Amino acid sequence: MRKLPVYIAIITAALFITSCRKDSDPLFDGVACSGNCYTLTGKLLDSAANAGIARGEIRFYFNDISGTFSKRKIFLGKAVTDADGIYSFKFDGSRFNGARGYYYAEAYKDNLFHDAFYGNRVSTFDLDSTLYNTSVLKN
Numbered sequence: 001m002r003k004l005p006v007y008i009a010i011i012t013a014a015l016f017i018t019s020c021r022k023d024s025d026p027l028f029d030g031v032a033c034s035g036n037c038y039t040l041t042g043k044l045l046d047s048a049a050n051a052g053i054a055r056g057e058i059r060f061y062f063n064d065i066s067g068t069f070s071k072r073k074i075f076l077g078k079a080v081t082d083a084d085g086i087y088s089f090k091f092d093g094s095r096f097n098g099a100r101g102y103y104y105a106e107a108y109k110d111n112l113f114h115d116a117f118y119g120n121r122v123s124t125f126d127l128d129s130t131l132y133n134t135s136v137l138k139n
Contacts, residue, residue, distance in 0.1 A: 026077035028091040036094040038127050042138040044085045044107055052085020056109035064101040102126055
């Protein structure tokens, strides 16, 4: 009979661990969107050369600051730029309407992007429901 609490604790821990979303697991695929869609488009630029960066990866996040003692980083998904550095990313923004926070993008291509304080962050921005189903330009 003493083993029952141990089994319950093990099962509870296993369920908790397997139910957590991983930071690398995107919430959206960036292409399909059926509801209140934000469409982010733009060009990943090398400012020194004033040229688009081909095959760069842009990752989109929502930084939820609704919690009292913590911030939660939610990985929305990613886009890869074309040969001219142009990207497009769609996601359903309705689930973030009531949350306090902000969106941001990180860019990855070789060692071109790095900030000592914010890693690969290249843009921080706000979106609201007036921007549903319209293209929002973020270079």
